[in-house]
Amino acid sequence: MNKRQINGYSVNPIGLGCMNLSHAYGHPPSNEAAINLLHEAIELGVEHFDTAALYGFGKNEALLGKAIKQHRDKIFLASKCGMAGVNGKRVIDGRPKTLRSTIESSLTRLNTEVLDLYYLHRMDKSVPIEESVGELSRLVTEGKIKAIGLSEVSAESIMRANSVHSIAAVQTEYSLWTRNPEIAVLETCKHIGAAFIAFSPLARGFLTDQVTSREALVERDIRRGMPRFNEPHFSKNKQLLSALKSIAQSTHLTLAQLCLAWVLHQGEHVHVIPGTQNSDHLADNVSAENIVLSAEQLTQLSALFSPSSVSGSRYPEATQAEIDTEEF
Incomplete structure (x- = not known):
């Protein structure tokens, strides 16, 4: 597969989401193991790190x-x-002064003078998005960041932000079982020339059949609080995997390869950033970039995991209230 564009940069379309190396899924790996995995990703040709x-x-x-x-x-x-830990709790804060202080700390931690892409992690609903993006625009002018991105926002918010400064990328959850970007965001990104970055393209491990039950997840795993991983939704969603496995078997692909390839076929502006702590899974994910699916296979997969067939919302109510995406 050819490289794809983000703000004029050509990068391999399969990047690496790094969150689970430190956060959200229970017990993270040791620093040594995590660094080894990051180095393996570089050796495999991964260029985009999130x-x-x-x-x-x-x-x-x-x-x-x-x-x-x-x-x-x-x-x-x-x-x-725009979203950080304050006294051990997650706080959304899109005020310009907060965004400015955050970039200074991030540059220090990341050992770099400039970031290639800097997202507003969540839109602060108490601050006009124009004000938040205006401050990020000043960071571009000052040479601290090269491009601005948005995360978990609606098409309307994208256009409002883009009127202040060109938006280079929009990141949101997108996979066979989370199709909300198809309502408007995918097309809006294409319209303004922004890359679309799909996080959790393997549905937080669900589509690769890595999750056997909610009880099998460790206490600090965020999936335990997500409706789709709880009954009665989990059992209903599990039933969809049988047909998915049959398609994977018939195409001689792993579940991860099949699901990542489907996402990448949704547009030339689409990138994926699956996360993993496992070297074998990393190699499997990266290998998906050259897979070509037929129109018939794409249609079959899309129909299998239509919004009407997936049971449960992706976030609990409190978290859902924090995002700005369109909903089916």
């Missing part, structure tokens, strides 16, 4: 900064602001 100030409350950025220090010229580095 982190955030929130992840591990800064620990993820520090980890990545240490791992890529000798490889910075090979890396397209993205981080996020």
Whole structure:
């Protein structure tokens, strides 16, 4: 597969989401194991690495900064602001002064003078998005960041932000079982020339049949609080995997390869950033970039995991209220 564009940079379309190396899924790996995995990713040709100030409350950025220090010229580095840990709790804050203080800390932790892409992690609904993006625009002018991105926003908010400064990328959850971007965001990104970055393209491990039950997840795993991973939704969603496995078997692909390839076929502006702690899974994910699916296979997959067939919302109510995406 040819490289794809983000803000004029050509990068391999399969990047690495780094969150689970420090945050959200229970027990993270040791720093040594995480750094080894990051180096393996670079050796496999991964160029796009995604982190955030929130992840591990800064620990993820520090980890990545240490791992890529000798490889910075090979890396397209993205981080996020506007959502961080305050006294151990997640706080959304899109005020300009907060975004400015966050970038200084992030640059220090990441051992870099400039970020290739800097996202507003969540739109602060108490602050006009124009004000938040206006401050990020000033950071571009000052040479601290090269491009601005948005995360978990609606098409309307994208256009409002883009009127202040060109938006280079929009990141949101997108996979066979989370199709909300198809309502408007995918097309809006294409219209304004922005890359679309799909996080959780393997549905947080669900589509690869890695999750057997909610009870099998460790206590600090965020999936335990997500409706789709709880009954009665989990059992209903599990029933969809049988047909998915049959398609994978018939195409001689792994579940991960099949699902990542489907996402990448949704547009030339689409990128994926699956996360993993496992070297074999990393190699499997990266190998998906050259897979070509037929129109018939794409249609079959899309129909199997239509919004009407997936049971449960992707976030609990409190988290859902924080995002700005369109909903089916």
